[in-house]
Amino acid sequence: MPDASRAAAWDGPRRGFRIREPAVGYLFVAPAVGLLVAVLVYPALTTLRLSFSVPGGLGARHYIQLLSDPLFWQVVRQTAVFVVASVGAHLLLGLGAALAVAGPIPARGLFRVVALLPWVVPDVVAGIVWKWILNPLYGVLNDLLLAAGLIAQPLEWLTRPGLAPLSVILANVWRGFPxxxxxxxxxxxxxPQDLYEAASLDGAGPWARFRFVTLPGLRKVLVVALALDTIWEVRRFGLVQAMTGGGPGTLTEVLSTQVFKQYFHFYRFEYASAMAVAMTVLLLAVSLPYVRMIMQEE
Amino acid sequence: MRLRLGTVLATGALVLLSVYVLFPFGWMLVTALKTEQEALRIPSTWWPHQPTVDAFVVMWTRKNYGLYFLNSTVISLSTAVLSSAVGALAAYGFSRFPLRGGSFLMGFILTTQMLPGVLLVGPYFRVLTALGLYDTRTGLVIAFLTICLPFATWMMKGFIDGVPRELDEAARVDGCGWLGIFTRVVLPLSLPGLVATTLFAFLLAWGDLLWVSTLTHSESMVTVTLAIARTVQEFYVNWPELMAGALIGGLPSIALYLALQRWFVQGLTAGAVKG
Known part of the structure; x- marks a missing residue:
């Protein structure tokens, strides 16, 4: 029970200065906002300006060049496949695993702890260990598949054009589903458990309970998982870079590795900037519904 | 009876998943303990015939992994502490004060989470060079703030919102100023969240490859992730050594996560499940 007389007498912070309350709030927020403007907004705007800069002024030349570059569209397609396949597999496998582990099974607490490990380690580590597992000559996956009689020849997982994108996705599924x-x-x-009990009483079987209790109950979490994962996978860099470096040729390039190359291998700064801006626009467009949903909740 | 069958199936699924999740880690360790000759045997041996820790020794003696490890640690710890401290302050401001433009600023911070690193690396390269911070740890910490600060603010806001305001009032009655309420009431009560946020920031910084490859060039600034990523791109790869390097690169993340996992998982899921 707070002391009523003291509470009544209290009329502001007791230090020598008096600041109106909201103003104090701005002081708490200021360092973060200031830092973000300095370290994030300013560089982002610099990139934007650079992407429009042509000799003697401003112009859209780099964007025209970008949009008529078959390589750009190829990389956009590859990124889309990489993201959709990764996120889709993460959701399916993640949901299946969560359902399997939700019940009363031995050691599930331990499993829950351990299962997050692939997601916790740097994605470079994930890329490297899968590169070794998928090694065409000494890789253990080929050993296993050969021994099981599933393949007749060792597969070149990371250099065969049709297989390489799949292999990268495979490694990313392992890294991301936990x-x-x-x-x-x-x-x-x-x-709530009683929803399940009520559904059972109404004669709902396992599928109906899943369809009408579990899925609606998970809706919000699913949306959050989908949104966060999509944002992360569009930005993914280390795993691809470590595993294939974008090869064979350009077949496993994604937008982040490609922008990186345009900058630091080919030194096409303006062109790379335009590509980075295009990538950002795509990413913002994809995640806008999520931002709107979160902000409405606030 | 049907319940029993369900349990059996679920246990089977759990065993398969465990193998899937853990096998790559086991294989890293097994390979790291082999001699190079044995690692290149066809078909692979399941267990090192002459187990050796040479690969690990080489990492710390002939190669510079001690230094890389130190670089990664200093950079990631600084980033984690800085971003969760600044993020917590901002979260407190957003949570407790009716700021004009507050929701606009929160939306702004949420949106900055979506800007890809490659949008920023170009200017960073130039600006840090101009400031004399290119190829320094400080430069990298500044760059990592772009990844860590936005989400740290959001994560901490979720936790601080969960601390009842009545406690603020009580502390105020007891003579606490705004900063006192923050440090003595709000922060201690959202400690699990602070731990989760700090750990998450650490993991992000520790795992980065993009920024360290663009903002450093000298051997003395190399981090563990950069070192192993460079090695795997070399023409000739010594796999036991690379696997030892990968384990060294993953170990701090694993150890910190295991030590703090209770708070971490709680913190990670709180925001998603809430509401």
Whole structure:
């Protein structure tokens, strides 16, 4: 019970200065906002300006060049496939794993802890270990598949054009599904148990319970997982860079590795800037519904 | 009876998933403990016939992994502490004060989370060079703030929103100023969130490859992730050594995560499940 007389007498911070309350709030927020403007907004605007700079002024030349570059569209397609396949597999595998682990099974607590490890380590590490597992000569996956009689020849996972993108996605599925699993698991546990009991009483079988209780209950968590994962996978760099460096040729290039190359291998700064801006626009367009949803909740 | 069958199936699925999740880690370790000759045997041996820790020794003696490790640690710790401290202050401001333009600023911070690193690397390269911060740890910490600060603010806001305002009032009655309420009431009560946020920032900084490859060039600034990424691109790869390097690169993340996992998972999921 607070002391009423003291509470009544209190009329502001007791230091010598008096600041109106909202003003204090700005002081708390200022360092973060100031830092973000300096370290993020300013460089982003610099890139934007650079992407429009042509000899003697401003112009859209680099964008015209970009949009008529078949390589750019090829990389956009590859990025789309990489992101959609990775995120789709993360959600499916993550949901399946969460459902399997949600029940009363031995050692599930331990599993929950351990399962997040692939997501915790640097993505470079994930790329490297899969590069070794998929090594055409000494890789253990080829050994296993040969021994099982599933393939007759060792497969060149990372250099055969049709296989390389798939291999990169495979490694990224391993790296990324644990996060989705962990947050879906938390979502599952937040669904009240009596909803399931009520559904059972109404004669709902396992599928109906999943369809009408579990999925609606997970809706919000699924959207968050989908949005965060999509943002992360569009930006993914280290895994691809370490695993294939974009090769064979340009077949596993994604937008981030390609912008990096345009900058630091080919030194086409304006062109790279235009590509980075295009990538940002795509990413913002994809994530706008998510931003809107989150902001409405605030 | 049907329940039993379900449990059996789920246990089977769990075993398969565990193998899938853990095998690459096990294979890293097994390979790192082999001699190079044995690592290149066809078909692979499942267990090192002459286990050796030479690969690890080489990393720390003939190669510079001690230095790389130190670089990664200093940079990631600084980033983690700085971004969660500044983020927590901002989160407190957003959570407790009716700021004009507050939701606009929160939206701004959320949007900055979506800007890809490659949008920023070009200017960073130039600006840091102009400031004399290119190829320094400070430069990298500044760059990592772009990844870590936005989400640290958002994550901390979620936790601080969860601390009941009545406690603020009580502390105020007891004579605490705004800063006192923050440091003595709000921060201690959102400690799990602070731990989760700091760890997340650490993991992001520790795992980065893009920024260290663009903002450094000298041997003395190399981080662990950059070192192993460089090695794998070389024409000739010594796999046991590379696997040892990858383990060294993953170990701090794993150790910190295991030590703090209770708070981390709680913190990671709180925001997503809330509401």
């Amino acid at each position: 996060f989705v699993m962990v947050i879906l698991l938390a979502g599952l546990q937040a669904i």
